[in-house]
Amino acid sequence: MRIGIIGGGAAGFFAAIAVKENYPNAEVIIFEKARKVLSKVKISGGGRCNVTNGCTSIPDLCEAYPRGGRSLKKVFHVFNTTHTMDWFQSRGVPLVIQDDNCVFPVSQDSQSIIDCFLKECRRLGVQIKTQAGVSAIQPKDNGLELNFLNENQASTFFDKVIVTTGGSPKKSGLNWLEALGHKIESPVPSLFTFNIPNDKVTQLMGVVVEKATVSIQGTKLKAEGPLLITHWGMSGPAILKLSAFGARLVNEKDYDFKVLVNWCNEQRSDKVLDELHAIVMRYPNKVLANVKPFGLSERLWLFLLDKCELSSRKKWSELGKKGMNRLINTLSNDEYSVKGISKFREEFVTCGGVSRKSINLNTMESKVCENLYFAGEVLDIDAITGGYNLQAAWSTGFVAAQLK
Incomplete structure (x- = not known):
């Protein structure tokens, strides 16, 4: 099985690692448009990376999301803040819960999170390709074909694709997903x-x-x-x-x-x-x-x-x-x-994106395009500060990686 991940950010890496753990024999490739991966993780939390929140009550957790809180309830039952903390700590990243319930790596350095992801990708054999922006997705029999912004890069077939491109400041940045039939909620700034x-x-x-x-x-x-x-x-x-x-x-x-x-x-x-x-x-x-x-x-x-x-x-x-x-x-x-x-600093967060109505939130699969999944801020899901936006990335990425 070949799995393509579009977007080398928080949700993309988390989904790619989870896919490879679920399907060890699958070929998993992350495609990132920019020269560097995980750039937003690098600056998040003032460079310290607020990985999640210490809140363990799922109803309370859902209250932190102006858009998507109710929709995430089932997702959080599968993967929540407790799972996130266990995930990082079991992979050699000790965490600390502050008085305000924000959770950071003990190192107080976002590089600890980035190094963890890169190490896991090397261990599992996840491929990472930078300067590889995707321009379109073409549905094919039993799979999807990715077309790239670089015309010299050949179109590539995948059995499954997970879109984790993050928030787009303009609706036009989501035209390629709207073209597939997804409803798009116009993006506006949040936070x-x-x-x-x-x-x-x-x-x-x-x-x-x-x-x-x-x-x-x-x-x-x-x-x-x-x-x-x-x-x-x-x-x-x-x-x-x-x-x-x-x-x-x-x-x-x-x-x-x-x-x-x-x-x-x-x-x-x-x-x-x-x-x-x-x-x-x-x-x-x-x-x-x-x-x-x-x-x-x-x-x-x-x-x-x-x-x-x-x-x-x-x-x-x-x-x-x-x-x-x-x-x-x-x-x-x-x-x-x-x-x-x-x-708020360079941590751009958008309200808007791919409508939750276009997604089966039990699996994160598109309702209009078979074998296509979504995770992270590309969806019309966003939260207040305190580690909640990254938690949504981890949770939706984990569920999407089940590829059900």
Whole structure:
């Protein structure tokens, strides 16, 4: 049996290794368009490679996927985060689970993951061909023929093919798969930071709020977690999670919308009022600058007081009802105008791709083209940060490699 893997990234290598383990006598070839393989794995997690997440509950795991969560439920029963950790550690890559549940190699170096894959491919006899981009797939009797971008490269027949080309920033990049009859969901960016130009908040660059709640005005979309203020606007897990779940919506708004920030992560305004009243009762003669509620940093607290037009030298007992209401509103419902986005490092993640409706998610085989399978981000499946996107690559690659 001859198996072709189109794409030398995370899903491609994982699928190729699994195929060869399932079918030791099969000829398995990875075709990569670029000069180097696993380039996205190399830069993932800031160069440390966040291989998976420590979450072991499958229902909770599915919640991390704005698109594809429900569809992955059966896939995760076959291969989940626990299986991933066992897989790498049994192949000589020790892992560590951080406090935030992100899982990294103990080496804190993505090269450990790359070396593991290359070693496994050598051990099993998986062939790797770079600068071998595929231009088209031609269905043939009992198999598929691959045509290549390099006209000097002869078309090649395979019994089975797994497509693992990753996310495409443009729909046109998926035309060759649409031509086979697959429905394509238009790709748009996911996992991005918010640009908030010409706003004084950017002067707080470097300030981190460990637990904030952010939402998109006029929608029910909401996320919580650490928030980082940058020189261009806002980032951090809370913003990235909101961007993932709101990817299509904010694209339709042309990335021009209002983000609401709850700095104290307290949803009930009466609870915020109680906290501030308690300060007034306990420290009536202290100035506002010297007592910071909800553990806010000094820089952020002084910024919010200025935004409320409250003097930092005013005493808490002098705050008054109007001042109190202003503070409550700013702490729990602060508003900023987003004008554009920035990609999260070079880790481009797309919302969109080959529609899940075109795939049998029990086997990852195409419903419209026999002997053709899919895995990884080429599918309309994506997740928030925390190792979940790579987990989807491992899981779908493992299932596709069963070739059922």
